Amino acid sequence: MCLAIPTKVLTLDGNVATVDVQGVQARVRLDALGEEVRIGDYLLVHAGFAIRRLDPQDAAETLALFDELFALDPQGAPPPEGAGS
Amino acid sequence: MSAGVLTPPSGPTFHLRDPDRARALGDLIRRYAPPYPVRIVHVCGTHEMAIAQHGLRSLLPGGVEVLEGPGCPVCVTPTVDLDRAAKLAAAGAVLCTFGDMTRVPGTRVTLAEARAQGADVRVVLSAADAVDVARSLPDRDVVFFAVGFETTAPGTAAVLLDSPPPNFYVLSSHRLIPPALGALLSGPPAPIAGFLAPGHVSTIIGARAYRFVAERYHVPVVVAGFEPLDILYAIALLLRQLREGRAEVENAYPRAVSEDGNLHAQALLARAFVPCDAVWRGIGLISSSGLRIREELAHLDAEREFPVPAEPGEEKPPGCLCSEVLLARAVPAECPLFRNGCTPLSPVGPCMVGSEGACNVWYRYGGRPDL
Ligand code: SF4
Numbered sequence: 500m501c502l503a504i505p506t507k508v509l510t511l512d513g514n515v516a517t518v519d520v521q522g523v524q525a526r527v528r529l530d531a532l533g534e535e536v537r538i539g540d541y542l543l544v545h546a547g548f549a550i551r552r553l554d555p556q557d558a559a560e561t562l563a564l565f566d567e568l569f570a571l572d573p574q575g576a577p578p579p580e581g582a583g584s
Numbered sequence: 585m586s587a588g589v590l591t592p593p594s595g596p597t598f599h600l601r602d603p604d605r606a607r608a609l610g611d612l613i614r615r616y617a618p619p620y621p622v623r624i625v626h627v628c629g630t631h632e633m634a635i636a637q638h639g640l641r642s643l644l645p646g647g648v649e650v651l652e653g654p655g656c657p658v659c660v661t662p663t664v665d666l667d668r669a670a671k672l673a674a675a676g677a678v679l680c681t682f683g684d685m686t687r688v689p690g691t692r693v694t695l696a697e698a699r700a701q702g703a704d705v706r707v708v709l710s711a712a713d714a715v716d717v718a719r720s721l722p723d724r725d726v727v728f729f730a731v732g733f734e735t736t737a738p739g740t741a742a743v744l745l746d747s748p749p750p751n752f753y754v755l756s757s758h759r760l761i762p763p764a765l766g767a768l769l770s771g772p773p774a775p776i777a778g779f780l781a782p783g784h785v786s787t788i789i790g791a792r793a794y795r796f797v798a799e800r801y802h803v804p805v806v807v808a809g810f811e812p813l814d815i816l817y818a819i820a821l822l823l824r825q826l827r828e829g830r831a832e833v834e835n836a837y838p839r840a841v842s843e844d845g846n847l848h849a850q851a852l853l854a855r856a857f858v859p860c861d862a863v864w865r866g867i868g869l870i871s872s873s874g875l876r877i878r879e880e881l882a883h884l885d886a887e888r889e890f891p892v893p894a895e896p897g898e899e900k901p902p903g904c905l906c907s908e909v910l911l912a913r914a915v916p917a918e919c920p921l922f923r924n925g926c927t928p929l930s931p932v933g934p935c936m937v938g939s940e941g942a943c944n945v946w947y948r949y950g951g952r953p954d955l
Contacts, residue, residue: 502630502810503735503784503840528712530746531738533848543787543840546682546732547710548739550846551787557839558600561809564838565605565817572612 503545505553508538516549518542600811609816610643616823621647623775624822625768625912627655627761628782629940630810636949638812650819652945653912654764654864655782657732658684658938660910662863665757666690669729671892672755673703678721680714681729683707684938687931689901695729711739711754718752727753727886733761735784737875738849741856744881753886756875759862761785762793763873767864768912769801776912778804778822780815783837788853790845791835802831809837856881865934866900866907904933909942916943923947 506518506527514529516536525544529536532549536542542549626632632652635641641650654660667690673679679695686695686705699705704724708714714728730740737758744754765779781794786807794805804825808818818836825832835841853875862874877885900907904926905919916922916935926932928944935941 503787528710528739528742530742531846531849531852533846533851543784545735545784546739547712548742550735550738550784550849551840553839561600561814561837561839562605564836565609565813568612568817568820569608572615 503543503550505541506544508536508540508542511536511538516542518544520544600809600813602813605813606643606816609813609820612820613643613648613816613823614645616820616827617645617648618823618826619647621649622777622823622826623912624648624650624778624780624819625653625776626650626780626782626808627653627764628780628785629656629938629942629945630784631655631780631782631808631815632940632942632945633949634810634812634815636945640812640815643816644819648819648823649915650780651912651915652909652942653768654867654910656935656938656940656942657736657759658682658688659906659934659941660759660864660867661685661688661731661757661934662865663689663691664863665729665755666695667692668887668892669727669755670695670698670703672727672886672890673698673705674701675890675892676704677725677727677753677886677890678704678706678717679727679729680706680708680717682709682731684940685729685731688934688937689931711743715743715746715748715752718749722749722751725751725753725890727755727890729755729757731757731759733759733782733785734788734853735782737857738788738846738852741849741852744856744877744884745852748884753884753889754877755886756857756877758857758875759864760859760873760875762789762796763870764864764867765794765797765805766801767867767870767873769797769803776803777826778806780808780818780822781805781833783807783809783814783840786835786837786841786845788846788849791833791841791843793845794833798831798833804831805833807833807835807837807841809840864910866910901932904935906933906935906943909935916946919943 510517541553543551695705718726806818806822857875859872860874860876861871908914931937935943
């Protein structure tokens with residue numbers, strides 16, 4: 500129920516954005532967001548309302564966090580070869 | 585609801601699924617696991633789905649259990665509220681609500697059964713859709729039966745504050761997660777070693793909302809995302825805290841959760857609602873765990889506008905172990921009715937109805953894979 504999904508903003512019209520969800524267009528309200536939105540931004544959307552802007556860069560940073568933990572614990576499994584995909 | 589939904593087709597990937605890192609995190613989890621059994625509780629149906637769907641329990645050592653507590657809004661909605669909604673619909677209102685709500689047993693009927701008996705019950709995907717229904721039917725009273733946690737409530741607040749049409753009302757059955765965590769810890773001793781906090785509730789309320797759990801109860805909390813690696817990472821952090829004797833709030837989902845959360849959404853919630861004591865099905869009354877519509881917006885409050893005498897409902901069907909499941913004291917497989925009289929097609933208790941209910945998820949994906 501609290502599932503929220505990343506969507507991409509296609510067009511903007513006041514407090515409503517049209518977003519792309521897996522090739523399907525949906526209308527999303529922006530009034531719970533409190534951030535400025537531009538076309539091309541990614542939004543985390545739940546039950547028709549955007550709840551946060553997502554920075555695609557942050558997914559890579561999350562992977563870096565995992566690797567940090569591996570590095571902190573050298574006895575733990577080190578990040579394997581070719582990781583980073 | 586499929587996992588694939590998490591990745592927009594042509595956009596950057598939001599998937600975090602590489603098997604090498606999963607294995608590495610599994611190794612860390614095994615190393616951090618203490619020599620005694622630990623029970624970790626999450627409170628989010630979406631977590632349960634990810635855990636079950638990806639078989640993450642198979643990566644945990646035998647002594648580490650992860651249970652879903654009261655993480656399914658549909659499951660915890662009390663029969664009193666369901667009965668009130670059914671009565672409003674029977675009295676002629678158009679009742680709009682989220683899909684699963686129509687199949688949850690109330691004291692007498694489900695909302696789907698009420699619809700079969702002639703009531704106008706409609707499924708909506710958003711509070712905004714319910715407002716559209718009200719606009720399209722100006723001669724009818726339209727009631728949005730609002731359920732959900734902090735992730736969902738800002739949408740309800742937004743429509744309440746956006747001058748909805750005069751025939752639109754909200755029946756608020758929203759519930760708040762932090763008071764439920766407190767309740768799980770202050771009841772009869774439930775051996776909870778730590779919490780995985782729900783990522784998208786936390787997007788709204790921020791990681792700081794759980795500090796009281798660490799400070800008052802000395803129980804660690806890790807905010808977790810929903811990709812398999814997110815969950816494994818959060819479990820690793822939690823076990824590391826236990827091993828080091830720490831009880832802190834750690835944020836393992838910083839790409840969607842900040843320390844303070846979505847302050848704008850919090851302000852909407854504060855303008856539309858006041859916290860109130862509220863009953864959770866299977867658990868009972870938890871203080872300040874519900875959201876009541878503010879006095880200033882009383883004209884939009886279905887509870888005030890259409891008072892319906894609330895009867896004490898039957899919270900728990902006979903033989904159903906839902907309370908124990910919701911209190912994270914039992915897993916679905918421990919219920920004698922699980923798969924054996926209680927199935928998604930003919931559910932006995934609410935946990936089998938909600939697609940995020942532990943029993944429903946375990947039925948569909950198997951909870952504890954045998955590997
Ligand atoms: S399996 Fe059915 S009866 Fe048993 S706890 Fe779950 S919902 Fe209740």
